[in-house]
Amino acid sequence: MDMELRHLRYFLAVAEAGHLTRAAARLNIQQPPLSQQIKALENHLGVALFRRHAKGMALTESGELFLEEARRILDSTAVMEQRMARVAQGVRGRLAIAFTTSAAAHLLTPRVLRLFRGRYPEIELSLSENSAAEITERIAARDLHCGFLRVPVGRPPGLVFRTLLKEPVLVAAPLDHRLAQKPRTGKNAAVALKDFQDENLILVRRAGAPGLYANLLALCAERGICPNVVAEVERMMTNLNLVAAGAGISVVPASMQQVHAKTVAYRPLGKSIHLNAPLNLVYRAADETAATGFFVDLVTSTTAGDDGARS
Amino acid sequence: MDMELRHLRYFLAVAEAGHLTRAAARLNIQQPPLSQQIKALENHLGVALFRRHAKGMALTESGELFLEEARRILDSTAVMEQRMARVAQGVRGRLAIAFTTSAAAHLLTPRVLRLFRGRYPEIELSLSENSAAEITERIAARDLHCGFLRVPVGRPPGLVFRTLLKEPVLVAAPLDHRLAQKPRTGKNAAVALKDFQDENLILVRRAGAPGLYANLLALCAERGICPNVVAEVERMMTNLNLVAAGAGISVVPASMQQVHAKTVAYRPLGKSIHLNAPLNLVYRAADETAATGFFVDLVTSTTAGDDGARS
DNA sequence: ATATGCCATATCTTATGGATATGGAGCTCC
DNA sequence: GGAGCTCCATATCCATAAGATATGGCATAT
Known part of the structure; x- marks a missing residue:
């Protein structure tokens, strides 16, 4: 048998209830299968986790040790699931952005980065400076999410060049x-x-x-x-x-x-x-990363109505 | 669906193989069920973990994030299982020992404690000094494992009083x-x-x-x-x-x-x-804790042939 | 264009988790 | 001290879901 999280969840319920029947109710299953699962777990570990007596089940000393570990692992999976939920929403993740030297010189660049960081603090920004050619290539290769550059030096298919201003x-x-x-x-x-x-x-x-x-x-x-x-x-x-x-x-x-x-x-x-001198935002049209979408939206709305003549 | 460790194990195998079919072979299952389990996991998390292409499966960025977490959790369960295996052997755990003032005065007491600590470093010794009556009571109540005392002040059933020396x-x-x-x-x-x-x-x-x-x-x-x-x-x-x-x-x-x-x-x-003045080792006859057995054995073998005349 | 490798889908089988019914052991309460 | 109660274990059965088999579709390579 392989140990599964189910075993830990069941164990924890019994340990907390001190009671097989009550734990089963709390888990929305019946008492006998719970009994079996606990026994299977004990078997697997080679240790008795509970002492059974007439009014419930009490942790053995090994059970106490196991309890700590089981709690740790279940907590840790709960945290993971929450984190992944935030990843799913797109509010957590990594976003790799690059810019050419001259794109970075435009005030727009630092401004949107600061805005983005404030709005999505759990998205880790990975910033780099590079040539326009390399930025273009690395975005196509999924190595970067977005790029800021001036005049495009090539237009690989699948990339969007959105001119933010001229x-x-x-x-x-x-x-x-x-x-x-x-x-x-x-x-x-x-x-x-x-x-x-x-x-x-x-x-x-x-x-x-x-x-x-x-x-x-x-x-x-x-x-x-x-x-x-x-x-x-x-x-x-x-x-x-x-x-x-x-x-x-x-x-x-x-x-x-x-x-x-x-x-x-x-x-x-x-x-x-x-x-x-235009300023272009580059990204993959098919980029499914939510963070990329958020970033593109933020940049777009920041520059909306800005004809680029100012600044 | 609830997430299980199986999902993490399968995910890890696919991530490491970069290949569904090969991962399935490594897991000793067929490819289709693995495909389904991975999909179920993705569903549960609400995130695509892999990008499928013609020559295998590559982690998405969310997948990379998940990989770290999944590894952490699997490692942590592996560590837990190893620890519990040592608990099962008895070489890991806690042992609560008490002694009366005058029992502690006999050189035997510190000597066996030192010996035990050296032989079973993963068993945490919890030492305390107390009256003979309280020691006896707490051993019966499973609050202590062993006790050293001089003249017994009561002999509750189930307790063994082993006279080490007189x-x-x-x-x-x-x-x-x-x-x-x-x-x-x-x-x-x-x-x-x-x-x-x-x-x-x-x-x-x-x-x-x-x-x-x-x-x-x-x-x-x-x-x-x-x-x-x-x-x-x-x-x-x-x-x-x-x-x-x-x-x-x-x-x-x-x-x-x-x-x-x-x-x-x-x-x-x-x-x-x-x-x-005898020196008695007290413990529960029915103590199933391996560590208790080890300790009793160690004490017994240390005092074997010692008629107690020497100190 | 063909062939090959790989993953997805569909259908079936089987293992196992869970439900039901019952038995046994230890308390409690007359 | 015995009757009854509570609680867990065991036995049997059922249902679900994991896994096997067969097949199809898609992409890349030749």
Whole structure:
């Protein structure tokens, strides 16, 4: 015979009632089968758990020892079932989320994470930073649940790319640069694409994350403009550090204009330059994880009505 | 449906095999019933534990969470069963032992306790000191397993009193006392009962433990000797303290002659005085506890061939 | 397209948990 | 001290559900 939880439940009932008949009533079964189950348990353990006397059943000393252990195990299974119930509801679990460096720079990202943590404290967030390509791949491979990234670098089937916002792209230039002299507002405020001709340009072109800068270079090529690429860096932050140091100019999503505000000037691009930095939420369309649904819903409702121009 | 350990065992097998058919083989059942049991478990929990695909079954994220918990519970039941197996063998458990003050004074008591602890480290010894009457009663009431005492003060049915040894009783007198002047050996070494006439006598007559001193007084009365009882104390130790202080004389089991050796003289009683201090081990004849048996055996074998003359 | 491996479903069998009926042992209460 | 009561054990029967067998469907690999 294998021991089952039933035996423990029955044992506990008898131990607590001190009485076979009464325990049977409490368990909604009859007395004889209960008697048998208890005996089977004693047999299995090789120990007498009860002493039978005329007015009930009393635990033996071995029974007392067993009682502690049985209680522990039953408690532990009860806790487990409750936990799994919360898992079923989706309010407990793990959620793996990744973002690209530049997606993390947008205030939206930390904001929704904080909101989510508050609303679903039992969902453990596993956060990581990665390239757009790797994020996309790992979501498809079920290795991640959600990702935040800018320009998609591939669209594997089954993945949803939900554009949360599109923010303008700004030109970043050292304060003493020619382009930095442009007025903040007014007719000539915007930077034209031809202004890039022969300029020292810094690119963020981390492997697998061409995104925004590929688009920029494509636009330039289209119009016959040939900027002078002086550096290709991995991170948006390095990019702005180089700009601040006077190494060249670059373009960045508007949400980064707080960075190096004292040493870098940010200027809008001309209307005709269709270059913008979207923020996309990526997830598997068929993701059955409730937590993923909650997260997507939260992000969606947080950004609802937000056209992305702000922040 | 109620969850049973079977479900956990089956789940674990499938999770570890990653394969329903292979897990079924390992469990010595067929694949379809296993399939059903797993499904029943998933149903019960309200969560999909596996993703089925063409080459096996892979844990879902909920399944991973459940795996940890299921392992924990199965481990814990395995540990429990092992522990109960040791309980069944008797090598694990609790043993409640009590002794009277004067029984504890005999070296045998600590010696067997030390031996027992060494041989059965998983049996927790619960030691206490008490009067002979209370020890007897509590053993009968299954409140204690064994007791060490001197002269039984009652013999409830079902209790075994095993006399481990009988040791002589010595007269204890202050060094400057008349009786202390008797030679240690030789013709006149022994103290006669008539020497007690009009002597200041100290008794240990703790409530419920008349034992030795009741016998002494009975002997005196029988022979028409009337000692002068100057004190009745509760403990053998107090007794000897008073003797050392010169308050009177007393009699004690021979095993106590190390106490106050510098200030108290110990002298043998005459052969004709049939007064001796036995050391008895008490236990219930019907005690089914293996540990009790082990203890009785150990004590018996330790005292085998020991006629009690030695201490 | 075919074949193969794997899981799900359907049906049947069987083992066992549970119900019913009865017996025996120990108290209690006259 | 005996009658009756309470409570647990035993014996037999029934019902449920675990398990076996047979088959079908789906996906991947060849």
